[in-house]
Amino acid sequence: MRLIASYISGLIFGIGISISGMANPAKVLNFFDIAGTWDPSLIFVMGGALIVTFIGYRFVLRRPAPTFEASFKLPTRSDLDLPLIGGSALFGIGWGIAGFCPGGALPALGTGRSEVIIFTVALLAGIFAAKALQWLSASRAKAA
Secondary structure, eight states: OOHHHHHHHHHHHHHHHHHHTTOOHHHHHHHTTTTTSTTTTHHHHHHHHHHHHHHHHHHTSSSSSOOOSSSSOOOOOOOHHHHHOOOOHHHHHHHHHSSSHHHHHHHHHHGHHHHHHHHHHHHHHHHHHHHHHHHHHHHHHHOO
């Protein structure tokens, strides 16, 4: 049942991303081009997502536990540190250069377009590189 719920959630998310235009890099890049061909329509997509999330969390967190887990796994940290700020900056730069974020690229993989495939490969390489750097940093800290 968990697999079916995950599939349905992902399908709804992917359809929403596609309908909203967030899988179209030209639309996303026009959103970032404030001085040129600015397209503010994605503000409504993001605002709608924030409203749905805000309301959804109010309902979901009233429950004693999630449907398919024993407990909620919520973030415990609220501080801003260098890895968070650096990662956010890299995410934004990558989104601005490529016109894709992971949420928009994954549904767009179905189009088979080369730029989506290249972005996804680069995304995965970045994830593995970050994990390798974290592991290297942790092992150096243990050795010191």
